[in-house]
Amino acid sequence: MAKSIQELLIEKSVEAVKSLYSSDIPASQLALQETRKEFEGQITLVVFPITRFSKKSPEVTGQEIGAYLQEQIPEIESYNVIKGFLNLSFTDQYWIAVLNGEIAHNDFAVFPANGKRLMVEYSSPNTNKPLHLGHVRNNLLGYSVAEILKAYGYDVIKANLVNDRGIHICKSMLAWQKFGEGETPASTGMKGDHLVGKYYVVFDKAYKQEIDALKAEGQTEEEAKKNAPLIKEAQAMLLKWEAGDEEVINLWKTMNAWVYEGFDQTYKTLGVDFDKFYYESDTYLLGKDIIQEGLDSGVFYKKEDNSVWIDLTAEGLDEKLVLRGDGTSVYITQDLGTAQLKYDEFKMDDSIYVVGNEQDYHFKVLFQILKKLGKSWADGLFHLSYGMVDLPTGKMKSREGTVVDADDLMQEMFATAKTRTEELGKTEGFNEEEKEALYNTIGMGALKYFLLKVDPKKRLLFDPNETVDFQGHTGPFIQYTHARIKSVLRKGDFKEGTAVQPEKISSYERDLIQALAGFPGVIEASAKEFSPAQLANYAYEVAKLYNKFYHEESIIKAEDETVRTFRLQLSSAAAKIIAKSMNLLGIQVPERM
Incomplete structure (x- = not known):
């Protein structure tokens, strides 16, 4: 394969330093860049690293290197030196050859497979509401990064971890039970994710009314939030779900099915797709084996209440709870388990999590724990942290129904x-x-x-x-x-x-x-x-x-x-x-x- 003009310029610049100054400069110390618009030329060689070999000013060094390169490379038509920058102009015939040759070639910008497998996890929706503007940025970013990495030669797996369990979905389920009067997507003509999201908002409004009533009776806001009947019912429903209560599980399956159908339509319109779906309902119990592994190796320690922790203060973080005293998981527990599950299934070299920057600390902790546990693949984990999307009218809030719906x-x-x-x-x-x-x-x-x-x-x-x-x-x-x-x-x-x-x-x-x-x-x-x-x-x-x-x-x-x-x-x-x-x-x- 013929050398590119950039490769040839670096090679000949190394030769120039050897010939002119009897010195060896590593090619890695030489830098080329596009010539700035206000100067004549197309490619610029940064001369400053060469001056320690030439023992001359950047201007004189640039002139000497320019003369050498022009003599050695016929495609260089002229050159000029501005301070420590050697600006090179190339002949018309060179640029014509570039268009007729590399650009016109079928393999132009086609990177061969690099033998590496990489997972990009994005979207990660909650099943209690439709996708909104923040999800749109997440999905578009994840999809595009995956496509670019594919074009660069990676074997890419697009993954979606769906948050389909927890108190949030119980809130929608409970509100639908109490106030829904049997509504379905078919009976209302609403997309399923919109219908379920509607009841998440309904729950929040009714919950706030109960809080206000309890505060009027003399309770503090904190007490009222804990004692409101609706939140207690939602918590009881979550316990039933975790215990496998048939009625609750059936309702959960029904309402999630509505949501998935809605999500599929949104994803199709948005033009994104996935190779693999993971569901939190399948993964939330994972990680407990890893906790035991960490206890056995001394990476984790127990407190008097039986809760399990890790001390990351030496890494500039803090002490982190990884398992509650009653043996129940926290988010980091299941994330540890899910990371292991993904690696066991796909053996990928790298794994990218596309998640908003409000989770920066969480991922620092997650990756650090996996490294301390000696997971060989932990160095390949990367959090693609992105900024939030604001609107001219201000910040979005899901439970208040003020989000910009993706559809x-x-x-x-x-x-x-x-x-x-x-x-x-x-x-x-x-x-x-x-x-x-x-x-x-x-x-x-x-x-x-x-x-x-x-x-x-x-x-x-x-x-x-x-x-x-x-x-x-x-x-x-x-x-x-x-x-x-x-x-x-x-x-x-x-x-x-x-x-x-x-x-x-x-x-x-x-x-x-x-x-x-x-x-x-x-x-x-x-x-x-x-x-x-x-x-x-x-x-x-x-x-x-x-x-x-x-x-x-x-x-x-x-x-x-x-x-x-x-x-x-x-x-x-x-x-x-x-x-x-x-x-x-x-x-x-x-x-x-």
């Missing part, structure tokens, strides 16, 4: 996409079915891009009105650019596999080719940092560069046939890379608009 949000996105698209007249020649598909593509593209273009660690403010815009840093802008390119290719009657050699190219063509050539590096960086944001921002840069090229250069009407064919070929390559980038984000791109 409602997606419907709003479709409606906004329809309005904006029709206002701009971008549906000419479409029948009604094609229009609906286009609104869906644009609406979902707008939503997904807005949530994925931001670094996962950052908190973000979501305003639906900002997302559906055909200009600016948005999904629809990139989608429209793809449709524009496809229109150019149709009008130009372009046939794939046509490679031509124009005598020269413009700066707009060169900049676009350079950006396209960077696609494999962007996939690699996105995979290594578990960050779809890098790929999202790359797709935007390519779309911007294509639009500059489109506005500044004649494509179909170019007078020279070779130039015309070359520009169509460049357009085709841009469309492919935009589509691949967006598909890895879970976003479709339309063929026409």
Whole structure:
């Protein structure tokens, strides 16, 4: 396989230091970067690490290295030195060869299987309510990270751990028993997850009324919360569930079935999928064997009340309860057991948990415990922590019914996409079915891009009105650019596999080719940092560069046939890379608009 220009530059720079300064510099100490826009050049070599061998100023060192490289590498047309940065410009023929060669090749940006298996766990919904905006960010992030890692050569398992038991589901069940009058999704026309979520809110309202009544009788708020009849009934129902009470189990199965059917519809609309489902009802008793293992090895210790703890103060954490005195599990108990279960089943090299940053401490504790227990696979665990999603109106609260429901949000996105698209007249020649598909593509593209273009660690403010815009840093802008390119290719009657050699190219063509050539590096960086944001921002840069090229250069009407064919070929390559980038984000791109 031929060396890339970057590999050749590093190799020849090492040679230059040896030849000019009789010194050996490790290749790892040399850094290349894209030349900053305000300077002439396309690739920049950072000269500072070489000055300790040259014993000369960065400017003089840069000039000497530049002269050596230009002599050794015919593709370098010119160079300039700005302080400690050597900016290299490459010939038009080099960039033409890049487009005709590596970019046009079928294997471009296709990474071979790396032999490693990796699990990405995301979504993790509760079965007492429908999915909301926070879940949307979680699902889109998890799905996209999984797709990017697949593209980078991993064998990826997409997993979903469903929180289908506990006091929260008992609250919905109890409220439905008391106030539901036999309602079902079929009888109400409501999605099952919405119906169950409705009763979670009903419980909370009735519970608050009971608390207020008890406070009026003289109880403190804390006492009233504990003594309210509804919460006592919910706790009793949970105990019955854990004891296998037939009536409670049957109701639980019925209402969870409603929820799963609703979730499936939401996941389908959202465009995410899973290879493996885990259920907390199956895993909540796991982990007790691990607790015993930790006691036997001295990693855990017992207190007088028989509760089991671990001391992590030396690791900058604190003492952590891992099993209650009565022998019942806490969350960390079952998470230890589930982690072991997943590894036993799939033997994966790495495992990524996509969970909001409010759980940062929990995962530090979980991973540290597994390391102390000597689990060989614990070093491969990673918490992909992401920031919360805020709304212009403030924070979301599930039990008060103030969340932004995922289904409602997606419907709003479709409606906004329809309005904006029709206002701009971008549906000419479409029948009604094609229009609906286009609104869906644009609406979902707008939503997904807005949530994925931001670094996962950052908190973000979501305003639906900002997302559906055909200009600016948005999904629809990139989608429209793809449709524009496809229109150019149709009008130009372009046939794939046509490679031509124009005598020269413009700066707009060169900049676009350079950006396209960077696609494999962007996939690699996105995979290594578990960050779809890098790929999202790359797709935007390519779309911007294509639009500059489109506005500044004649494509179909170019007078020279070779130039015309070359520009169509460049357009085709841009469309492919935009589509691949967006598909890895879970976003479709339309063929026409």
